[in-house]
Amino acid sequence: MANSTFLSTNLTNTSLDTTAAIVHMTCFIIIVLSHCTFLYFVIIILRVFFTSANIRETARYVLFIHMILNDTLYLIMAFVLYVASVYYVYIPVPFCYIMLTISTSTFRVTPYNLAVMSLERYVAVCYPLSHSQLCSPRRSxxxxALIWTVALLFNLADIVVLGSKVGKNFFSLSVICSRASMTRTTEQGTITLCSLSMSFSAVGLIILYTYIQVVLVARKIGSGKSSAFKAGKTIMLHAFQLMLCMMSFTSSVTETYLRRYQAFIGIINYLLFMCLPRLLSPLIYGLRDDTFRKYMITFRSAAL
Incomplete structure (x- = not known):
């Protein structure tokens, strides 16, 4: 009886390992293909931006291009860290911390950028006469710069706490690079929790406020084709992206309570909640925008 139970357990574990390997490989292929598609659209969008003077001088597109570049940097860094963790690549602590700083900073900058883009649409609809002055490329x-300063302040606080609590020997080690391996004190965990909670709460309130104000203006106009109506839909897309970013918080919960399936839960969380919100940006904003779409079609036709 014991032998039969042991055999059954082994078969179950083997089945789970096989399923995990298939899921892992499938997700990995999807990640590579989606990243290549993302980079293809990014190259076209950047070419349009840097060869079109009227687009470069529009605050909305300056913010959009910054979001695209920030998301590209985040996806590259997150992919490198993910592959390094999967294949147990040991990285010196200083290099690991620099990579994590880039990853966490770009992760925070994404919702900040969404909030600023929502405010730009709010000003364009509710204060159209002041829009060119308040939302100039210089002000953008x-x-x-302020967004990046705020994002990096949390990392500065983290490195100060880490440096004061661990010895110099720690920085001479090599580790499997992850946020957990760099978190050595409870204060660091508190800093991370507070920074993410405050960031997403503030951004959520800004997006909600701007959406309500824009919708009120759209109702007054009463046209489904008005700029206010389109701005409201754009802000809703910002809210959808923010929700997907916030869903990344559930990864720690799922990986804790679904440890039996941890072999493929990690890559699914990474694909859905880390990659998807960023991969959607070129499609949502590049192809939806009439001006960008016109230029993209022109450049693609010229290339062909």
Whole structure:
């Protein structure tokens, strides 16, 4: 009886391992193909941006291009870290911390960028006469600099706490690079939790407020083809992306309570909640925008 139970357990584990391997390989292929498609659209969008003067001088497109570049950097860094963790590649602590700093900073910048883009649409609809002054390319650049400053402040606090709590020997080690391997104190966990909670709460409130205000204007106009109506749909897409980013918080829960399926839960969480919100950006904003779509079609026709 014991032998039969042992055999059954082994067969079950073998089946799970085989299923996990298939799921893992399938997701990995999807990730590679989706990243290649994403980079293809990014190249076209960047070419349109840098060869079209009127687009470069529009704050909306400056913010959009910044989001595309930020998401590209995040996806590249997240992919490198994921492959390194899967294949147990040991990385020196200083290099690991730099890579994690880039990854976590770009992760935070995404919702900040969504909030600023929502505010730009809000100003365009609710204060059209002041839009060119309040949302100039120069002001957009200053705003982006402030976004990065805020995002990096949390990492600065983290490295100060880490450096004060661990010895110098720690920085001479090589580790499997992950956020967990760099979290050595409870204070670091508190900093991470507070930074993400405050960031997503503030961004969520900004998106909600701007959406309500834009919808009220759209109702006054009463036209389904008005700029206010389109701006409301754009802000809703920002909210959808923010929701997908926030869903990444559930990864720790699923990986804790579904440890039996941890072999493929990790890659599914990575694909759905880390990659998907960023992969959607070129499709949502590049192809939906009439001006960008016209230029993209022109450039693609010229290339062919």
């Amino acid at each position: 650049t200053i705003t982006l």
